[in-house]
Amino acid sequence: MAFIGCDAPYESASAVLFGAPFDSTVTFRPGARFGPSAMRAESCGIETYSPYQSMDLEGFPVHDAGDLELPFGNASAALDRIEAFATRVLDDRKMPCMIGGEHLVTLGALRAAAARYSGLRLVHFDAHADLRDDYMGEKLSHATVIRRAWEILGDGRIYQFGIRSGSRGEMEWSRGRVERELFGATSLGAALRSLRGAPLYITVDLDALDPSELPGTGTPEAGGMSFRDLLGALFSLRGLDIKAFDVCELSPHYDHTGRSTALACKLLREMLIAFTRQAA
Ligand code: MN
Ligand code: MN
Numbered sequence: 001m002a003f004i005g006c007d008a009p010y011e012s013a014s015a016v017l018f019g020a021p022f023d024s025t026v027t028f029r030p031g032a033r034f035g036p037s038a039m040r041a042e043s044c045g046i047e048t049y050s051p052y053q054s055m056d057l058e059g060f061p062v063h064d065a066g067d068l069e070l071p072f073g074n075a076s077a078a079l080d081r082i083e084a085f086a087t088r089v090l091d092d093r094k095m096p097c098m099i100g101g102e103h104l105v106t107l108g109a110l111r112a113a114a115a116r117y118s119g120l121r122l123v124h125f126d127a128h129a130d131l132r133d134d135y136m137g138e139k140l141s142h143a144t145v146i147r148r149a150w151e152i153l154g155d156g157r158i159y160q161f162g163i164r165s166g167s168r169g170e171m172e173w174s175r176g177r178v179e180r181e182l183f184g185a186t187s188l189g190a191a192l193r194s195l196r197g198a199p200l201y202i203t204v205d206l207d208a209l210d211p212s213e214l215p216g217t218g219t220p221e222a223g224g225m226s227f228r229d230l231l232g233a234l235f236s237l238r239g240l241d242i243k244a245f246d247v248c249e250l251s252p253h254y255d256h257t258g259r260s261t262a263l264a265c266k267l268l269r270e271m272l273i274a275f276t277r278q279a280a
Helices: 032-045 075-091 105-116 145-153 168-174 188-195 227-235 259-275
Strands: 015-020 062-067 095-100 121-125 158-163 179-182 199-205 241-248
Touching: 015 032, 015 075, 015 105, 015 259, 032 062, 032 095, 032 259, 075 095, 075 105, 075 241, 095 105, 095 259, 105 145, 105 199, 105 241, 121 145, 145 158, 158 188, 199 227, 199 259, 227 259, 241 259
Parallel strands: 015 062, 015 095, 095 241, 121 158, 121 199, 158 179, 199 241
Antiparallel strands: none
């Protein structure tokens, strides 16, 4: 079963949706591996039409390639598989659109995009800075993923929004290296000036949202963005040179009401309409 409205054949698709159901490095509560399948199953509960953008997802040729088979317990091999798949999608001149999984999966798709597009910049929505150099000795973790991204992209290429958790060490290390707005994304408009013309990767860790709206995540953090704030921030990126994006860290089993998965489905619909190419 494909995500609603994403039934274009691969050949004619302008964007390829795929799941990366991996959560082996999760530090607190695992379960993000169930994110992609939950979103597909629940996506029939929303319309393909967006009243926000006055457009229908059915007018956008998106192919849902299903979930990658990833080796649990081997983060490095899982990232290699994600990178290989995203590279193939980019080689075929299509946009990779990934559903996590824990946030580490971003590193695989980002590597593929950075190899193809020099000067790539990362726009990152999250409650957590994810800038640790290691987590209990491990370099590959959802708590280190943006530090690994910085090693690829370099200073001044990462823009963080919604951050409200991190160690003192992460915050001090990142000064002058990573652009950041704490708690929200009201400065995104100003950041857009330096983002215009640059190739972009957008990553949304769903715990950027307030746990009252999205409790179904592994590391909930109070004081988050509202759905409408996040949607507004994402819409302000429309028209920029977006090469790939992902939505991560939905952990559906922590929310028996289902509202987290429903929110994630709606957000993904809006991102697909906002960022992918319409049928010619
Ligand atoms: Mn994260
Ligand atoms: Mn997070």
